Amino acid sequence: MTAARSGRTVGRRIALGFTLPLALGGLWHLASRRGPGGAYAFVPLRDVAGGFLEVARSGELRYDALSTLREAFTGLLVGSVAGVAFGAVLGLSRTADRLLGPLYHGLRQVPLMGLVPLIGLWFGNGAGAKLLVVSLAAFYPVALATADGLRQVERAHLELARALVLGRRDTFRQILLPSAAPFIVTGVLQALAFTWIASVGSELLFSATSGLGGFMALAQAAGRMDLVIVAIASIAVLGSLMNVAVTRLGRRAQRWRHAS
Amino acid sequence: MRQAKVPSSSLPPPAASASRAGEQAGALHIQGVSKSYDLGGRVLPVLESIDLFIPAGQFISIVGQSGCGKSTLLRLLEGLDTGYVGRITLDGAPIVAPGLDRGIVFQDHRLLPWMTLEKNVELALRMRPLPAARKADLVEEYLALVGLQGFEHAYPHQLSGGMAQRAAIARALVNEPKVLLLDEPFGALDALTRIRLQQELQRIWMRSRSTMIMVTHDVAEAVFLSDLVVVMDGKPGRIGRQVRVPYPHSRERGSALLQEIEREILGLLLDQPATPDPSMPSLGAPSVTGGGRLAAVKA
Amino acid sequence: MANARQTWLLERGALAVGPLALLVAWTWATRRPTRPGGQVLASPEQIFGTVRELLANGQLLHHLSKSPVRLALGFGFGAGAGLVFGLLMGLSRTAEEVCGPLFHAIRQVPSIAFIPMLILVFGIEETFKIVVVAKASFFPVALAATDGVKSIPRGFLEVGRVYGLRGPALVRCILLPAMLPALVTGIRIALGRSWTVLVAAEIIASESGLGQMMEMGRQTMRQDVVLLGVFLTGTFGFLLDRSMRLLERRLAAWRTA
Numbered sequence: 089m090t091a092a093r094s095g096r097t098v099g100r101r102i103a104l105g106f107t108l109p110l111a112l113g114g115l116w117h118l119a120s121r122r123g124p125g126g127a128y129a130f131v132p133l134r135d136v137a138g139g140f141l142e143v144a145r146s147g148e149l150r151y152d153a154l155s156t157l158r159e160a161f162t163g164l165l166v167g168s169v170a171g172v173a174f175g176a177v178l179g180l181s182r183t184a185d186r187l188l189g190p191l192y193h194g195l196r197q198v199p200l201m202g203l204v205p206l207i208g209l210w211f212g213n214g215a216g217a218k219l220l221v222v223s224l225a226a227f228y229p230v231a232l233a234t235a236d237g238l239r240q241v242e243r244a245h246l247e248l249a250r251a252l253v254l255g256r257r258d259t260f261r262q263i264l265l266p267s268a269a270p271f272i273v274t275g276v277l278q279a280l281a282f283t284w285i286a287s288v289g290s291e292l293l294f295s296a297t298s299g300l301g302g303f304m305a306l307a308q309a310a311g312r313m314d315l316v317i318v319a320i321a322s323i324a325v326l327g328s329l330m331n332v333a334v335t336r337l338g339r340r341a342q343r344w345r346h347a348s
Numbered sequence: 349m350r351q352a353k354v355p356s357s358s359l360p361p362p363a364a365s366a367s368r369a370g371e372q373a374g375a376l377h378i379q380g381v382s383k384s385y386d387l388g389g390r391v392l393p394v395l396e397s398i399d400l401f402i403p404a405g406q407f408i409s410i411v412g413q414s415g416c417g418k419s420t421l422l423r424l425l426e427g428l429d430t431g432y433v434g435r436i437t438l439d440g441a442p443i444v445a446p447g448l449d450r451g452i453v454f455q456d457h458r459l460l461p462w463m464t465l466e467k468n469v470e471l472a473l474r475m476r477p478l479p480a481a482r483k484a485d486l487v488e489e490y491l492a493l494v495g496l497q498g499f500e501h502a503y504p505h506q507l508s509g510g511m512a513q514r515a516a517i518a519r520a521l522v523n524e525p526k527v528l529l530l531d532e533p534f535g536a537l538d539a540l541t542r543i544r545l546q547q548e549l550q551r552i553w554m555r556s557r558s559t560m561i562m563v564t565h566d567v568a569e570a571v572f573l574s575d576l577v578v579v580m581d582g583k584p585g586r587i588g589r590q591v592r593v594p595y596p597h598s599r600e601r602g603s604a605l606l607q608e609i610e611r612e613i614l615g616l617l618l619d620q621p622a623t624p625d626p627s628m629p630s631l632g633a634p635s636v637t638g639g640g641r642l643a644a645v646k647a
Numbered sequence: 648m649a650n651a652r653q654t655w656l657l658e659r660g661a662l663a664v665g666p667l668a669l670l671v672a673w674t675w676a677t678r679r680p681t682r683p684g685g686q687v688l689a690s691p692e693q694i695f696g697t698v699r700e701l702l703a704n705g706q707l708l709h710h711l712s713k714s715p716v717r718l719a720l721g722f723g724f725g726a727g728a729g730l731v732f733g734l735l736m737g738l739s740r741t742a743e744e745v746c747g748p749l750f751h752a753i754r755q756v757p758s759i760a761f762i763p764m765l766i767l768v769f770g771i772e773e774t775f776k777i778v779v780v781a782k783a784s785f786f787p788v789a790l791a792a793t794d795g796v797k798s799i800p801r802g803f804l805e806v807g808r809v810y811g812l813r814g815p816a817l818v819r820c821i822l823l824p825a826m827l828p829a830l831v832t833g834i835r836i837a838l839g840r841s842w843t844v845l846v847a848a849e850i851i852a853s854e855s856g857l858g859q860m861m862e863m864g865r866q867t868m869r870q871d872v873v874l875l876g877v878f879l880t881g882t883f884g885f886l887l888d889r890s891m892r893l894l895e896r897r898l899a900a901w902r903t904a
Contacts, residue, residue, distance in 0.1 A: 104741070105748035112749070190666055197888070198881035199843035201759070204850060205861035206873050285757040292759065293850050301760075308763035316764045324756040331755070428805060446809045458802045462824040471820060475811040 131313040139314035140321075148303070153322055156299040159222055159287040160280070166219065167226025167283065168276045174227070175234025179268070180260075185235070196228050200286060204293045218290045225286035226279040233275025237268030270342065277334045284327055300326075373439045374404040374526030374559035376425065381434030383420060384584070393584035394420050398434070400578065400587060404526070407553055407560045409570035410578045411613065417585030418563045422531050425561065426452045438527065448475065451520035452529040455536055457512040459504040459519075465491065466500040469519045476523070490518040493552060510541035514548065521556070530562040534569070543601065546572055554597050567617070571610045572601055579616050589616055694878075697871040706860070711879070714845060714856040717773065721780025722841055726834060729785040733792025734822070743793075750789070758783040758844040762851055771852040776845060783844045784837040791833020795826030828898045835891035842884050857883075 113133065120130040143149040178185045178192070204221060211217040241264055249259045291301025300323050307315035378400040384393040394417040402408050410418045423429045424436060427446040436443045438450070451472075459468045469487045476483070491497055494514040504512055513533060520528055533549075534542040546569055553560055553573070564570050570577045574593055581588040593609055600606075674691050701707035736743045736750070761779055769775040799822065807821045849858025857880050864872030 101744050104744040108745050108749045109752075187664055187668070190663075191669060194666065194881065194885075197885040198877055199839075199846050199884060201843055201847035201850065202858065202861065202877060202880040204847075205865040206877055209865045209868070209870060209873055285759065288757060289759045289847060292762065293847060304760070304763045308767055311767065313764070313767050316767060320756055320760055320764060323760050324752065327757070328755045426809065428808065446811065448811065452809055454802065454805075456802060458806050460803060460806070460821065460824070462827075463820075471806075471812075472810050474816060474820070 131317065135314040136317050139312070140318045143303075143315065143318060149318070149322065152298060152300050152303040153326060156284075156287045156291065156301065157326070159218060159290075159299060160283040163219055163222025163283045163287065164226045164276070164280055167223035168230045168279065170223065171227045171230030171275075171279075172234045172272060175231035175272075176238065178231065179235035179238030180264075192231065200225055201289050201293060204290065208294065213294050213296075218287075218294055218296065221290040222283050222286045225282040226276075229279045229282060230272070230275045233271050233278075234268065237271025237275075238264055240271070241267040274338055274342075277338050280330055280334055281327070284330060288323055375439055376400075376402040376527060376559065376561070377435075377437045377440075378402075378421075378425075379435045379437075381421075381424065381432055381436060382584075383417075383424065383429075383432040395424075395432070396582075396584040396586050398585070398587055402559060402561065402576075404439075404559055405557045406575045407573055408562070408576050408578060409574040410561065410563045410580060411565070411567055411570050411617065412580030412585065412588075413617065414565075415583050416580045417583075418580050419531050421580075421585065422452075422529050422561065422563050425527070426450055426529055448472075448523045449525050450527045450529060451523060451525040453513070453516050453520045453531065453533045455532040457504070457509075457516040459512055459515055461504050464501045464503055465496060465507075465515050465518075468504070468515060469522050472519045472522050486522050490522045491515070493521070493555070494518045494548065508541075509537050510545055513537065513545060517549070517552070521552070524556075525558065527559045527561065530560065530564075532564055533562065535565065542566070542569070546601075549573060550598055567610050567613050568601075568606075571606050571613065572599055577609075577613055579613060581617075591616075693871045694875055697869075697875050701872070701875070710855055710857050710860045714849065714858070715883070717776050717856070718780060718838075718841055718845055721777040721845070722784045722838065724777070725781030725784030725841070726788045726837055728781070729788030729833075729837070730792050730830070732785070733789035734796055734818075736789070737793040737796030750786075754786045754790075758840065759847050762844075762848055766852055776848045776853065776856075779848050780841045780845050783841040787837040787840065788830070788833045791829050791836075792826060795829035795833075796822060798829070799825040828895065831891060831895050831898060835888060835895065838887045838891065839884065842880075842887060846880055 116130050117133060120132040140149075174188075174192075178189060200221065203224070207217050207220055211220060245263050245267060246259075249263050254262065287299065288301040288304075290296070291299040292305055295305065296302040297306060300319055304316055304319035304323075307313075307319060378398050381395060381398040382393070383395045384391050386392075398421060410421065412418050420429065424432055425443065427443050427450070430444065443450075459465070460471070463471065466487055469491060470483060473483045473486060478486075488497070488500075491500060494517050496511060496514055496518065499507070499511070499515075504515070507515070513536075517533070530549075534545050537545065549560075550573055562570070562573065567577075571593055577591045577593060579588040579591065580586065591609060591613055593606070595605060670691065698707065732746070732750075736746060758779055761782060762775070765775040765778055769778065803821055803825055807817050812820060845856075846858040849856035850862045851858075853859040857876050861873050861876035861880075864870070864876060
């Protein structure tokens with residue numbers, strides 16, 4: 089492929105990438121013109137834009153977005169700390185792994201949102217309950233990553249520790265932890281996506297009134313499809329941005345790992 | 349005479365209306381074929397002005413160093429790659445795409461792992477409008493030909509490399525193609541299996557007498573099996589010498605006559621004149637003269 | 648080899664210790680006199696009682712029959728469409744360039760976030776649940792199909808060309824079998840996500856189903872019902888996941904060595 093040809097290809101790709109959305113957008117526009125039901129189901133794009141400006145200007149959108157973000161990150165923090173602790177126990181002690189492992193895996197089988205009624209029953213509907221759900225979303229993957237990371241420490245390094253007669257503490261600090269660290273970091277970064285989704289989901293299921301999920305639920309109750317679409321777009325955009333950031337950071341972590 | 353050099357255009361090309369006597373014609377005519385690859389601006393020539401005529405029913409080997417384009421040439425003969433300058437015809441008809449009149453055996457057997465041997469061989473017949481019973485018979489016949497009767501229901505991962513390659517040969521032959529192409533078919537196998545399969549291949553060829561064209565690194569293998577060994581050289585690939593092996597089949601591996609020719613070819617490949625081994629007893633053939641003559645020609 | 652067998656039994660036994668210990672602790676904890684403020688945790692016997700009760704009044708079967716059916720329908724549509732779409736995107740560069748950006752854009756939206764919008768469009772009947780399950784199934788399967796097709800070794804595709812296989816024959820004999828291991832992984836992921844989103848949808852707006860059963864239990868302060876629901880939901884999800892993993896392992900032999 090000559091340089092000239094690949095240049096044409098990039099431009100072509102971008103152009104092609106827009107054809108489908110534009111075509112669908114056109115169809116949507118036509119559908120929203122059709123009869124009374126049309127504008128209800130296929131909200132005119134103009135209205136969506138109007139709705140967006142409405143909530144953007146009033147600061148409502150920003151407030152709700154920040155609220156969900158805050159929940160997601162707090163949950164990530166809490167869940168990761170708990171996850172690292174639990175994962176360390178599982179990864180370091182085979183007995184603990186045998187005893188607690190099945191319980192952990194069993195609990196993991198229940199879809200997180202399926203635990204919401206139970207958590208609601210025990211802890212009510214408040215911020216605490218939501219935090220618990222979001223933290224769980226981070227807990228599972230981080231615990232797994234920590235346990236796996238600790239278990240995969242190279243035999244060669246472990247034997248070195250034994251040869252140097254390092255105590256348990258030193259072995260942990262000097263060898264196990266640095267070796268497992270990239271896995272843990274990757275696990276935490278990936279957990280962010282889960283906590284983001286869990287935040288939105290728990291807002292929906294707990295009938296919250298704040299956060300992007302709450303905003304969306306209110307808009308749905310009021311029959312405002314345009315705002316619902318604005319909410320969906322915001323969730324998607326913020327989610328993608330975080331994904332991109334995570335991937336970049338993740339690559340840095342990997343480079344680190346290969347350098348060691 | 350034993351080591352008569354065959355210049356590339358000494359044999360008359362077939363008449364324009366090549367007669368397709370019976371099913372087993374299979375004469376290949378390669379004229380002025382050149383091919384190059386375009387790698388982001390750089391042009392990499394792979395084959396240059398290949399002229400070769402392969403009469404029907406012969407076993408030809410193509411040997412040469414790595415990268416001389418011999419596998420590429422085989423792929424052109426199969427029709428897997430196009431985009432070349434020149435003309436390739438099979439019995440007068442140009443080759444533009446793969447067809448069932450040619451069979452090919454790859455170095456990696458490429459048996460489909462999710463099918464039994466039986467199904468794998470049958471796959472070759474899928475596009476043929478034959479009744480199912482006939483297809484079953486053909487599959488059975490060719491599996492037996494390569495010595496795999498009883499393994500019809502085995503999966504490829506259950507077989508050794510040699511057995512898998514034999515199955516690949518059966519698959520390539522089941523359509524009774526005019527030409528069988530083999531691309532380093534035994535390269536991935538261990539030495540003993542290789543020898544055994546070479547003997548199998550000789551036996552199969554003697555039975556079917558279809559044109560067979562084999563690309564190989566192994567000069568001994570080439571000399572053992574072929575009527576003609578084409579030596580390719582250079583990057584890009586060009587036809588160098590063509591060495592006849594005028595001994596009747598079946599042949600003995602390691603016979604002194606074959607070893608002479610081997611030495612000659614190796615000499616061509618290593619770009620040194622072939623020197624006869626003075627310790628070899630004369631077997632009624634002017635070995636010394638042959639070597640000397642070759643050395644003189646080479647220079 | 649008595650020793651090997653003993654070890655095997657011991658391993659299996661050790662695995663059961665944890666859950667058993669939990670069960671014992673649970674039973675013991677719930678035997679203690681009720682704390683002021685009501686029960687925190689329902690006891691195992693109570694759960695059994697609940698099962699009997701719900702079986703008797705037909706509710707359990709009602710809920711149990713609704714959720715899996717919705718899953719099957721939504722998954723059928725979503726995965727089927729995903730397979731076709733993924734094949735198309737994998738085989739045709741142009742299709743990928745045209746559909747890719749929109750595909751990935753919608754994929755980024757968590758399925759659960761579509762629920763309010765779907766409720767506005769379809770109401771709270773069966774349709775919106777099936778559609779949301781279809782969305783959750785579509786993307787992992789499509790992705791798996793695209794990746795699966797693209798990673799088919801060129802050698803196999805050439806075998807197809809050599810023997811003149813085209814169209815349906817090519818798909819049946821070469822493309823689908825070669826993609827199958829990747830597809831099964833995609834299906835496993837799709838089932839997991841679909842089950843999650845279905846339970847969530849049933850909690851939000853439904854008249855039946857395991858999700859709704861749990862939500863009702865929460866609203867009527869019936870711990871036992873909620874716990875039963877949790878258990879059933881988890882078990883069903885586990886069975887789905889397990890069976891797919893078994894299938895994946897079986898197919899591993901098909902993967903090119």
